[in-house]
Amino acid sequence: MRDFNYKNLLALKLPVRIYELIAGIYEYKGKQELYVANFSDVLDKMVEVAKVQSTKSSNAIEGISTNDSRLEELMNKKSRPRNRNEEEIYGYREVLDLIHENYEAIELTKNNILSLHNKLYSYSGENHKGKFKTIDNSIIEVDSFGEKRIRFQPVSAFETEASIDRMLAAYDEAVRAKIPPLLLIPTFVHDFLCIHPFSDGNGRMSRLLTLLLLYKNGFFVGKYISLEMLIENTKDLYYEALEASSGNWHKGKNDNLPFINYMLSILYKAYRECDERFKLIGEKSLTSAERVMKVFENSLEPLSKSDLILLCSDISQRTIERALKELKDGDLIQQIGKGRATKYIKA
Known part of the structure; x- marks a missing residue:
């Protein structure tokens, strides 16, 4: 059974590119805090736009969509879901709202992860909501010719809950040991995806947990720029990074750097775009x-x-x-x- 030890991240030989990304993110983070303090009155619309984009893109990555007019009605809560796709879109927006408004109170625990998953499916009749998988699943890739291949074989259903428990315990230990969050969060999210604990909704849950952990560590750019949209726009690179970091994962010998590099690139791009928009707001x-x-x-x-x-x-x-x-x-x-x-x- 896979062991989790995030203290090993301190031994990683980081390429210069990752050091540059981390330095850039912290520089933009400091500037963003000044903008938010000075222009808080004009940021509400940016937050709402980012929520819509995040809901649309995170679901679109999984092939879940609706037309723009219906999306607007659902996001503004002017209409109720009419089909399964809309039920899942509506549920994502509700979880997103919950994280935006209550991230400080949402601890990273097994029960809270199950509760968020339950809320994600709160408008559907799925009986798997809020429960770990009971049947083994596989991560399947379908090419342009419709051919399927198993890209990764996740943890078995039998081992899932125990793996989640060990992963969460390792995360808590890493936080106490002050492991840098910009290395810890992408690695944790990648491990979550490799466990693939749910019958459905793993990708969306991983992106919601990414936002939650970023917010809890003071990285709020996802409020103003949709990280999910940036991921959707680079979906091929996202899957390539996932696969590159998954080799030998079950043996604990995988390379975490590809996925860390990808996620830090997304975060850096979001901060850069946010900075450009804030500059425009400041030029009154x-x-x-x-x-x-x-x-x-x-x-x-x-x-x-x-x-x-x-x-x-x-x-x-x-x-x-x-x-x-x-x-x-x-x-x-x-x-x-x-x-x-x-x-x-x-x-």
């Missing part, structure tokens, strides 16, 4: 058109109106539309495409 002296223009100056990709609404979350949609017209009339940006496919780029 600029006109709306000037602030929208700054977004174009920092982007190499064409941007849609929806993109700008997300990137300038404290500016209303109507004001952004006026700014786009002003910038277009002034030949500062040019339009690409028509109708719903309309995007703009710096001229």
Whole structure:
């Protein structure tokens, strides 16, 4: 049976890249705390946008989706779920809300993990909710031709609860030993995925636990920038890192660095994007058109109106539309495409 000893992380030979990521994350973290203290009144919309993106993306990674209009109704709680996909989307949003509002009180215990899983499925009739798996499961990969292969064989159902107990005990010991959280959290999440303790919902639970542990350690960027969306956008790299860190996992001889590097890259990117948005919020002296223009100056990709609404979350949609017209009339940006496919780029 696999042993868990997170103190071994102190013996890792970290590549320069990981040191750079950790240093960058802490630098952005300090700056973010200043922005939050000074501009707390305009951050609520960023939080709500990130929640919607997180709910959509974390479920989409698992092939669970609905159309945008239904997603908006569900997120604003203007409608009840109509099918299984919507039940699971609705449940994810509820767990996300719970973590956002109560992370300090949610200890990392077996009962709390089971409770969060139960809440994830609280709108469905699944009888596995809030319970560890009773049948062995496998992590299956399906290629573009529909061919299936077992990518990883998780812990057996018989060993699952004991493995979770040992993993949680090792985590608590690592916290007392002051193991760096940016090494500990990705390693713990990867171990959780290798145990694969539930019949369904393991991927979503892993991302919710990631947020919970980051918040409990003072890394709040996931409130303002959706980590789940960044993971969805790099899904192939996510699965590659998972697999690279899973070899010889059962023997305790796996390499944790690929998954640590991937998760720190996601966290760093989130902090960098958050910093760019906070800078725009802080530039109150600029006109709306000037602030929208700054977004174009920092982007190499064409941007849609929806993109700008997300990137300038404290500016209303109507004001952004006026700014786009002003910038277009002034030949500062040019339009690409028509109708719903309309995007703009710096001229």
